[in-house]
Amino acid sequence: MKKSLRAVFKRGSMAGVATLGASALVLTACGAAPEAGSTSSAGASDYTGCIVSDSGGFDDQSFNQSSYEGLKKTEKDLGIKVNQIESKTNNDFEPNLRAMVTAGCNLTITVGFLLGDATKAQATANPDKHFAIIDFGYDKPISNVKPIIYDTAQAAFLAGYLAAGTTKTGTVATFGGIKIPTVTIFMDGYADGVKYYNQQKGKNVKLLGWNKDAQDGSFTGDFEKQDVGKQLTKNFLDQGADIVMPVAGPVGKGAGAALNEAKAAGKDVKLIWVDSDGYLTAPDYKDIMLSSVMKQMGEAVETVVTEDKEGKFNNTPYVGTLANDGVQLAPFHDLDSQVPAEVKSDLEKIKKDIVDGKLKVESAASPKA
Amino acid sequence: MPDQPSPKHAKDDPRVEDTQHAASQDSPAAEDTAAVVAVDTAGGAMQPSAVPATAQSGQLPGGSGTVLRRIFTGSGIVSVLAVLLALIIGGLLIASTDKQVATTAGYFFARPTDMLAAVWNAATRSYIALFQGSVFNPRGNGLAAQFAPFMETLTIATPLITAGLGVALAFRAGLFNIGAQGQIIVAGILAAWVGFALHLPFGLHLLLVLVAGIVGGALWGGLAGLLKARTGAHEVIVTIMFNYIALYFLRYLLNTPAFQRPGESNPISPILDPSAVYPQILGSQYRLHLGFVLAIAATVLVWWLLNRSTVGFEFRAVGANPKAAQTAGINVSRSTILVMAIAGGLAGMSGVAQVAGTEKVLTDGVAATYGFDAITVALLGRSTPWGTFAAGLLFGAFRAGAVQMQIQTGTPIDIVLVVQSLIVLFIAAPPLVRAVFGLNPRRRKPARAARSRQAATTGGAA
Numbered sequence A: 001m002k003k004s005l006r007a008v009f010k011r012g013s014m015a016g017v018a019t020l021g022a023s024a025l026v027l028t029a030c031g032a033a034p035e036a037g038s039t040s041s042a043g044a045s046d047y048t049g050c051i052v053s054d055s056g057g058f059d060d061q062s063f064n065q066s067s068y069e070g071l072k073k074t075e076k077d078l079g080i081k082v083n084q085i086e087s088k089t090n091n092d093f094e095p096n097l098r099a100m101v102t103a104g105c106n107l108t109i110t111v112g113f114l115l116g117d118a119t120k121a122q123a124t125a126n127p128d129k130h131f132a133i134i135d136f137g138y139d140k141p142i143s144n145v146k147p148i149i150y151d152t153a154q155a156a157f158l159a160g161y162l163a164a165g166t167t168k169t170g171t172v173a174t175f176g177g178i179k180i181p182t183v184t185i186f187m188d189g190y191a192d193g194v195k196y197y198n199q200q201k202g203k204n205v206k207l208l209g210w211n212k213d214a215q216d217g218s219f220t221g222d223f224e225k226q227d228v229g230k231q232l233t234k235n236f237l238d239q240g241a242d243i244v245m246p247v248a249g250p251v252g253k254g255a256g257a258a259l260n261e262a263k264a265a266g267k268d269v270k271l272i273w274v275d276s277d278g279y280l281t282a283p284d285y286k287d288i289m290l291s292s293v294m295k296q297m298g299e300a301v302e303t304v305v306t307e308d309k310e311g312k313f314n315n316t317p318y319v320g321t322l323a324n325d326g327v328q329l330a331p332f333h334d335l336d337s338q339v340p341a342e343v344k345s346d347l348e349k350i351k352k353d354i355v356d357g358k359l360k361v362e363s364a365a366s367p368k369a
Numbered sequence B: 001m002p003d004q005p006s007p008k009h010a011k012d013d014p015r016v017e018d019t020q021h022a023a024s025q026d027s028p029a030a031e032d033t034a035a036v037v038a039v040d041t042a043g044g045a046m047q048p049s050a051v052p053a054t055a056q057s058g059q060l061p062g063g064s065g066t067v068l069r070r071i072f073t074g075s076g077i078v079s080v081l082a083v084l085l086a087l088i089i090g091g092l093l094i095a096s097t098d099k100q101v102a103t104t105a106g107y108f109f110a111r112p113t114d115m116l117a118a119v120w121n122a123a124t125r126s127y128i129a130l131f132q133g134s135v136f137n138p139r140g141n142g143l144a145a146q147f148a149p150f151m152e153t154l155t156i157a158t159p160l161i162t163a164g165l166g167v168a169l170a171f172r173a174g175l176f177n178i179g180a181q182g183q184i185i186v187a188g189i190l191a192a193w194v195g196f197a198l199h200l201p202f203g204l205h206l207l208l209v210l211v212a213g214i215v216g217g218a219l220w221g222g223l224a225g226l227l228k229a230r231t232g233a234h235e236v237i238v239t240i241m242f243n244y245i246a247l248y249f250l251r252y253l254l255n256t257p258a259f260q261r262p263g264e265s266n267p268i269s270p271i272l273d274p275s276a277v278y279p280q281i282l283g284s285q286y287r288l289h290l291g292f293v294l295a296i297a298a299t300v301l302v303w304w305l306l307n308r309s310t311v312g313f314e315f316r317a318v319g320a321n322p323k324a325a326q327t328a329g330i331n332v333s334r335s336t337i338l339v340m341a342i343a344g345g346l347a348g349m350s351g352v353a354q355v356a357g358t359e360k361v362l363t364d365g366v367a368a369t370y371g372f373d374a375i376t377v378a379l380l381g382r383s384t385p386w387g388t389f390a391a392g393l394l395f396g397a398f399r400a401g402a403v404q405m406q407i408q409t410g411t412p413i414d415i416v417l418v419v420q421s422l423i424v425l426f427i428a429a430p431p432l433v434r435a436v437f438g439l440n441p442r443r444r445k446p447a448r449a450a451r452s453r454q455a456a457t458t459g460g461a462a
Helices: A002-028 A063-079 A090-102 A111-127 A154-168 A179-201 A227-239 A249-264 A281-286 A296-310 A333-338 A341-356 B014-026 B026-041 B064-072 B076-096 B099-105 B112-134 B149-172 B180-197 B205-229 B235-254 B292-307 B311-321 B322-327 B330-357 B368-379 B385-409 B412-427 B430-436 B445-457
Strands: A048-052 A081-085 A107-111 A130-134 A146-148 A171-176 A206-208 A243-247 A268-274 A289-295 A318-320 A327-329
Touching: A048 A063, A048 A090, A048 A289, A063 A081, A063 A107, A063 A296, A063 B368, A081 A090, A081 B385, A090 A107, A090 A111, A090 A146, A090 B205, A090 B330, A090 B385, A107 A111, A107 A296, A107 B112, A107 B180, A111 A130, A111 A146, A130 A296, A130 A333, A130 B445, A146 A296, A146 B368, A154 A179, A154 A243, A154 A268, A154 A289, A154 A327, A154 A341, A154 B099, A171 A179, A171 A227, A179 A206, A179 A243, A179 A289, A206 B430, A227 A243, A227 A249, A243 A249, A249 A268, A249 A281, A268 A281, A281 A333, A281 B064, A341 B235, A341 B430, B014 B026, B076 B412, B076 B430, B099 B112, B112 B149, B112 B385, B149 B180, B149 B205, B149 B292, B149 B311, B149 B330, B149 B368, B180 B235, B180 B330, B205 B235, B235 B430, B311 B322, B311 B330, B311 B412, B322 B330, B330 B368, B368 B385, B368 B412, B385 B412
Parallel strands: A048 A081, A048 A107, A107 A130, A130 A146, A146 A318, A171 A206, A171 A243, A243 A268, A268 A289
Antiparallel strands: A289 A327
């Protein structure tokens, strides 16, 4: 009896849910039909800007995404047409680039060093088309390819100094996704920043995860496995680190998760994000976000597209530096009060010194422009 | 067993069912016999195995073996219908992501035709783009450009075909070769190294690149076969692990100066010498290279090997039942090693097609996902050489067309991957496909009892 009652009840509730769901569907589909022939056509320009991602895709929370968003912004601001193709594997690069040329793109932006060869091949074969490539520079410049590269070590240097000046345990850490120059340049700058702090203040803040002299350190092996990033971060915490800078795209979320757990357990830990201002792009980790080493790729893409549309294309590499705000240290947001005033003023001064060239930040991975 | 819609099917033959019924009284093994004949011949699609059908039953070592076997050798009509069904569902998915559809759905009840038209438009637009990107583009400038998409399809199909043949061949010998990915990588490493580190005259250089690749793949595959034959280690686990070993070894190598470009520290190898790459057989406007011709040759070779040679006969015998094959005097260990080596060599050809055909450099993405797509291709091709060839072309077309789909209609490439995955799903579930198309044979009441009991003994796979 009980059983059957429950069955009836269950069935009843199921039916109720179904009715609710159905009525919701019906209600949402009850709008009025628009008048026929009201198609809007914006006064779009003939200019087409295109972008080909590497295998990370446009949702990689890293350079593909930033570049794509930059281009999307020009679609609105300049009224140009935008074509985008995601590459799923390295094999897609050449067909995708060919397709972009065939589709009549005026400027094609390619993202990452892996597309270097394919971009070069298409640029040479189509001298009347323009290309721009993110995070890669050619030894011999190509007349219709503009490299967009970043001296990230400058901003990472500030982050290293900030971490060293803010740490409570005297140990900070970093790790990378894959050991490639665009990753290690962050780690080099960070390491130098920590070292500079130690020299200036006579302290001995330890850095885990990267040895600049040996050019070796901790890597997760890819830009996908967040759990590996989480595990690495836990190891760093166990070794006494309290500030971690993951240079691994989405894997940084693994670090954020580990730090959030540590914070919930009562530890005072902080995270330094990379590429974009993590306070805005990774809000889950707001409470522990000390700062971010930003590469302003969207802005660079906008600039290049705007210049090209105005007929002012050139193949001089765009090098993002602290001087032109191409790389920056993000604001401290919620953790502003935790950064000692002295460190803040030091950072201002260091930034000025780097911009003026008084302080040289060097990395084996720095752009040779 | 219900994979065969043919009325000649053993199960639909009442006499067979009676025999099964009667036989099952005293000998449960005999019950499977008739069913196994059907499996063995795949409804007439394959030649009957040389091994006595009595030796093949649901009790083969590894009960899942028969399920896999059934999946691999299902009838052709199921493959076609699976593709069709996947395309239909893919079309609905495309429509569901379409802006116009979303807008019109808002006033579905006010004017339902709008939404239906939008759904139809979204799906057809995407598939037309897919076709134009993979077979024939009428908007091309001249006939050469109009057929360029088809050439692109053939280019992308090349590594899929050879790697697919490797998987299919191993499967016919009863081995589930998941290791094509690793075999492609090892072949790619060796072939690329020969291509950029050695500087040899034209002709000889390319030949050496090809040999290096095939040998590399054969060694990697053969090693897995050796472990299986000598130690009994399961080939699925061994080959999966070998994939990882190959990938991480490649990543390690790409971080050493020997595999990097002078003066650079990016993990990308130097470009192969011009003497080491496949010539483009139809001129430089297409990417199509000599590797495709070799893929055709490989298909013929595998067909000959399987159907006309003693070695192939032994492979199939071992695949049907290793114990019976051994009793019949076939050296099972030798067959296992040999078939894995040949499978590896075929996958190795894909590696060569990558480094010497399209990419011309070695990166850690050299194998892309070809090693795993190859499994799908072999599945879709029902493990026959020409079936695999056709399936390779189909998947090549999907990949080639996906580019146009993205540009023309903004359909994400993921949709194409979803369609591919759906195809596999449906091929793995033939009764589902036939149920959707109303092809399942009508069940008769007396038959049901026998069938359900039989289902129990064959692991419920029916």
